[in-house]
Amino acid sequence: MFFTCSRSRPAGIDRRLAVKRNSSANVSTRAGGAGATIGGGTASAIIVSDHIDANRPSREPSVRVLFGNCECARAACSVPGVSSPLPLAQRSTDAADAGAAFDVGIAGAGQLARMTCLAAWPLGLRVAVLGTPTEPAAAMAAGLVEGDWRDAGAVAALGRVSGVVTLENEFVDAAALAAVQATGTPVRPDPAVLARVQDKALQKALLHDAGLPTAPFVVATHPRELAAAGRDLGWPLMLKARRLGYDGYGNATCADEAESVAAFARLDAGDGVLVEGMVAFAAELAAMVARSPSGGVACYPVVETVQRDHVCHEVIAPAPIAHDALGRAREVSLAAAAAADGLGVTGVEMFLGGGGEIMVNELAPRPHNSGHYSIEACETSQFENHLRGVLDLPLGDVGMRAPAAAMVNLLGSAAGPSRPDIAAALAVEGAHLHLYDKAEVRPGRKMGHVNLVGGTEKEQRQILEDIDRQWAHRVSGH
């Protein structure tokens, strides 16, 4: 595992290496392949590596730091034998660990981390991500801790260089995050609560205990319990894997006992599955709630989400539903995010029942696909407010800049290299294109999205359909 960064704060890194690694790190330099030009301002790199001690356990990472462009001069400040005419960048927030190389570390490097990095730059915030150089966020981040968010050692390495650690997915091992927190680096949201939220069964219980309406549910720990669940909740049932489910992977709609027994065998990881009654919803809704440790709270407009095959396809903001239902959904969202002690952004997915009732489907303790419209449509994007929230900075205005906005996800339709035709989307007036720079496309894979701001909801639905048709075959391998 390597820690790789561009435009980082080398003095902080140096100090942490010295302090946290018991001075065993031997920091030395060599010019990068392109030839480093110290202080010259040309594209270049310095690699700083601490050599692996032969006595050190093999999982202990070596550290490689890349500094690009004029930041080489800053990097040089911490490199023995290299001096720099430039001062180190000065940056501090009350909330951030002033000694950390990066203000925020994100345990992941996918599209949510990528868009969070993009929101960080104008605020002068430096974000490190945990992943590989080819992942969507790597090129946008101030720093890359090269590794896997499933690896506790990599999560610990992220913690060592970050003022605060946060998430872009809820599957990161809560114990690994708790270990980071134990070193004194805040992890937001709190790993103890995350442990409940990342298990769909425990999350449902958390929502239920908070008095929030959900679909009726039970946790089945053995297939023989499924017949009774079907009798109590009514067929068909929705079975859900307790952990690691996303975009419907991990869910199964079961018409009868035989189907549910087969699904149980597939979804059970040893501690049973969540079984839900099917909700005959009139619409699916979502809202992002931003919260900060010092009590800041802001609820984004409630949106309608349109799923196809369990994957979010379109978002309409605000949701074109009755005003009082919007109000109830907002109250439920605020209560659900509070029940989960959300910090930064919490995404709240809801069902609108035929009688106008609101039920919580699930929570996401991070920015959410249904909040992407906020990049152009709201005064402060969900990504900026996620940063503000986890850093305990004042939250930004979540109001919309236009009466209506919409988003369509660009989903892969075939497998192969991605060859997006951006002209098709850019030709649509008012369309804002966001691609995630994924080299490989797969059917159903989220490759990007398009936001539309302004106009009426009806006009936007039409444009979304046009974009969707054009892109269905373009974001593909053919």
Ligand SMILES: Nc1ncnc2c1ncn2[C@@H]1O[C@H](COP(=O)(O)OP(=O)(O)OP(=O)(O)O)[C@@H](O)[C@H]1O
């Ligand atoms: N109890 C239910 N009744 C009816 N439909 C449901 C129910 N639970 C889930 N669904 C449908 O399946 C979709 C995906 O379910 P859920 O959100 O639980 O799964 P997920 O894999 O976590 O999805 P995502 O990652 O997209 O949020 C929902 O958006 C909804 O359309």
Ligand SMILES: [Mg+2]
């Ligand atoms: Mg969901």
